Amino acid sequence: MSLEYAILGFLSYGPSTGYDLKRVFDSTVRHFWPADQSQIYRTLNRLGTQGYVGHELVEQEEKPDRKIYHLTEAGREEFLRWLATPHAPDEVREGSLIQVFFAARLPNEEIIRLAELQAEQTRERLQTLEALKPLLEEHAAQIGTRRDVFFWELTLEHGLAMTRAGLKWIESVIRRLKTPGNLPEAD
Amino acid sequence: MSLEYAILGFLSYGPSTGYDLKRVFDSTVRHFWPADQSQIYRTLNRLGTQGYVGHELVEQEEKPDRKIYHLTEAGREEFLRWLATPHAPDEVREGSLIQVFFAARLPNEEIIRLAELQAEQTRERLQTLEALKPLLEEHAAQIGTRRDVFFWELTLEHGLAMTRAGLKWIESVIRRLKTPGNLPEAD
DNA sequence: GCCCTATATAGGACACGTCCTATATAAGAC
DNA sequence: GTCTTATATAGGACGTGTCCTATATAGGGC
Structure with a gap:
């Protein structure tokens, strides 16, 4: 759940690719919410089918095409709704x-x-x-x-x-x- | 992983049923390692096939039979081995x-x-x-x-x-x- | 009267996260 | 020369944990 909203949050600053999101994650929220590359892509996919993000394809040669994701209006609303909602604290796990x-x-x-x-x-x-x-x-x-x-x-x-x-x-x-x-x- | 060893740890004090383990968990380690009932039973099962625990059946009427689990010698060794091994800290997740x-x-x-x-x-x-x-x-x-x-x-x-x-x-x-x-x- | 709790085990379905691999190429490190 | 890093996306397999349900009965709370 949290990853979904972290992604929407970062996209609220402007469009980005999955690759760049991963880098931003690692240098900002990683210390309290680490995110796997694989999972970021899968979550972007899901957010797409939910209508919270859209993307434009930028073709590249010799590299996979870039997908530049952006927030939709529904995505921005959902993010702000979540942001203003109180949540139960996560359970501690300290092996x-x-x-x-x-x-x-x-x-x-x-x-x-x-x-x-x-x-x-x-x-x-x-x-x-x-x-x-x-x-x-x-x-x-x-x-x-x-x-x-x-x-x-x-x-x-x-x-x-x-x-x-x-x-x-x-x-x-x-x-x-x-x-x-x-x-x-x-x- | 951790749940496995927590269970072995508690069984090292003496035999117990899954049901009782759940209660002991809730009043001791729950604040840093919550355990789901369902998962405790499944883990006991797995520990059984791994040969780390065994159990005796105690038949009951009108209630499911009790399975009283105990540590095997292999289980005790594996637990002590784990206990003396340094582990990497868990990653923090604070949504x-x-x-x-x-x-x-x-x-x-x-x-x-x-x-x-x-x-x-x-x-x-x-x-x-x-x-x-x-x-x-x-x-x-x-x-x-x-x-x-x-x-x-x-x-x-x-x-x-x-x-x-x-x-x-x-x-x-x-x-x-x-x-x-x-x-x-x-x- | 109905719902919750206690006793006891178990499994299906699912959510979330991790690890590894694949694809393609180029630049830089050692 | 080989290995790692950078760029960019994606999926299979798996591990771990959660939620809900089923079974069976008795007692206590509202």
Whole structure:
């Protein structure tokens, strides 16, 4: 569902091909809504049969013809309707916590090793997010207004805030794991 | 994948039926890994053909026969192998941020209304998580050791930390939206 | 009186997302 | 010289998860 509306949203800035949409996705919303190339094309197809987008064919030699998609009036209306509608939050899925949940089964050193790896991964995500900022600014300059950029940066801020919270948590976990007497021994 | 190992994990505490597993899920890991009833049964089935679990039939009248599942030796080994293996973090999917991303298209009051709804939903999740604590303690008393409970509570802590971070973020967003001159007008 | 919940399992249909492959060519990396 | 990247679209196969329904009965709420 969300992918559909993300695509309509980007098309509301102007016509685009599936290929370009994929690139815009990767440099803007990827950190909270990754999109597969294959799925973008399939979704554009579906949006077409629903009458929310149309496209013009531009013939090319030696490459597949480009399909330049644009919003229809119905598409713009549907997008704005969705945008103004409150939605239930997505359910959280954090597989790494399953490992934490059952970690009592492992020896202490093993747990600490895994926790430190997770801390490392979180730090990497922090860097990825920080590296996203310039990409986002770039696209902002090309397709967004200053008002758009305000909200784009809010989503990045959200990612940073959540990742920092995750890092704090795992670091505090590691500290407690290393403090003697904190972690009950296996019976 | 994760569901498979969560089931093996719970069966490592002792035999159980699909029905009981569903209830244990809902009161322990649901907040980071929700599981559908239907899917639990199908997964138990698959784990059976893989040789990781076995079951005994207990006949009942007027109700479907109970299948009491238990871990096989292969299942226990596979679970421990997985538990000690580092995994790549799950990708984040936060559909509500798509709305934020395109919010510039909406009038200011509308955005504030939506943001306040989201803050409210976040506060509700906070309450849900806090209500989970006693349920978790209950199951802890029944099937877990003190060492288990330590980790179970860590996952709950994680949920609380993330939710509080999300709440802080959305509250700061609302504050900024309400501060005049902060939010650029539409061109 | 009817609906919901509890107990217990199971399967069809479907939505959504991922992975891999195909088609075509050219430029640049190593 | 081979491999990767860029350009551009598309489909098969599969994995995972959701929703709804069926079966069977009893008890509690409104």
